[in-house]
Amino acid sequence: MALSSRSLPSILSFTQQPTTNSAPKLLHCHNAPLNITYRFPIKHITHKVSNTPASEKWRAKVSFFPAFLNKGKDAKALKEELLEAIAPLDRGAAATPEDQQRIDQIARKLEAVNPIKEPLKSDLLNGKWELIYTTSSSILQTQRPKFLRSSTNYQAINSDTLRAQNMESWPFFNQVTADLTPLNARKVAVKFDFFKIASLIPIKAPERARGELEITYLDEELRVSRGDKGNLFILKMIDPSYRVPV
Numbered sequence: 549m550a551l552s553s554r555s556l557p558s559i560l561s562f563t564q565q566p567t568t569n570s571a572p573k574l575l576h577c578h579n580a581p582l583n584i585t586y587r588f589p590i591k592h593i594t595h596k597v598s599n600t601p602a603s604e605k606w607r608a609k610v611s612f613f614p615a616f617l618n619k620g621k622d623a624k625a626l627k628e629e630l631l632e633a634i635a636p637l638d639r640g641a642a643a644t645p646e647d648q649q650r651i652d653q654i655a656r657k658l659e660a661v662n663p664i665k666e667p668l669k670s671d672l673l674n675g676k677w678e679l680i681y682t683t684s685s686s687i688l689q690t691q692r693p694k695f696l697r698s699s700t701n702y703q704a705i706n707s708d709t710l711r712a713q714n715m716e717s718w719p720f721f722n723q724v725t726a727d728l729t730p731l732n733a734r735k736v737a738v739k740f741d742f743f744k745i746a747s748l749i750p751i752k753a754p755e756r757a758r759g760e761l762e763i764t765y766l767d768e769e770l771r772v773s774r775g776d777k778g779n780l781f782i783l784k785m786i787d788p789s790y791r792v793p794v
Contacts, residue, residue, distance in 0.1 A: 626658040627770055634681045634782065641688045641697075648683055652780060655772055659764040666733035667763040668707055676704040676790035677771055677783035684779040695719075703783060704792045711792040712738065721747045725793060735762040 621629070633651055637643045643651070664670050679701040682688060689697040698716035705712045710728040715721075723744040728736040740757035742750050765772035773781040 621657070623658060623661045623663065623767070626654060626661065630654045630658060630782070631680075637681065639679060639688065639701075640681045640683055641690055643683075651681065651782075655765070655780060655782065659772060662765045664766040667766040668730055668733055668736065670707075670766060672766055672768055672788075673705055673707050673763065673771070675788035676702055676786055678702055678786050679781065679783050681782040682779060684775070684777075684781070698722075702786075703781075704790050706792045709792065709794055710736075711794055713792045715747075720745075723747055724753065731760070734764070735760065 630651070633647075633654060634640075637647055637651075640648075664672060667673050679687070685691070687701060696719065698718070698720065700717040702715040702717075703712065704715070705728075710730070712726045712728055713723060714726075715723045724740050725742050725744075726738050726740045728738060730736055738759045738761055740753040743753055744750050760776035762774045763771060764774055769785055771781075771783045771785070773783070775781065
């Protein structure tokens with residue numbers, strides 16, 4: 549949140565001007581061997597006082613504080629605002645474009661105060677997460693009748709083995725596992741290896757089944773991620789001990 553800064557007004561300035569109606573003072577030294585006259589011009593100092601009200605002076609003096617005093621909401625308040633906005637949207641399936649824009653704006657504010665700068669090196673990333681909001685229509689399965697959509701979606705990540713797993717619940721219980729390749733401290737390339745139909749029938753994933761995932765916010769409760777196709781994913785931790793099959 550940017551605030552416009554104010555220029556510091558001149559509270560007290562000093563100017564020096566020679567008087568126009570006073571002749572220079574003369575000092576004669578009678579005891580000197582030579583008749584020398586010393587001239588010492590006298591200059592007057594004029595104090596110019598600003599008429600700026602006291603309240604404006606105070607505001608000007610603290611004008612360097614806005615970035616500190618108006619930092620905005622902290623992570624806890626932003627998380628509460630985000631969860632409240634997400635709650636009625638059926639994980640994103642019921643979100644309008646205006647809803648999506650609002651969620652994205654709150655998410656970006658939360659990302660700006662991300663406490664974990666290198667999430668791939670953090671143990672907080674490990675475990676099973678429940679998807680509570682996304683803009684991905686393929687994951688939400690919005691093209692299907694509602695009774696044929698997965699009621700809950702999960703994603704598990706283990707940073708030590710660089711493995712990930714996506715899981716659907718009722719009615720199909722499909723799964724897919726993937727290898728992760730770090731691209732930087734918070735972004736990975738994703739290569740899916742096996743799909744499991746109804747969690748039982750393994751099918752090798754096609755070579756084109758690839759993507760990228762960036763972890764943009766992480767704490768012990770909440771994770772925000774963004775995909776290479778521009779989709780937003782918000783998840784909550786449900787089982788930090790979960791291990792992805794290798």
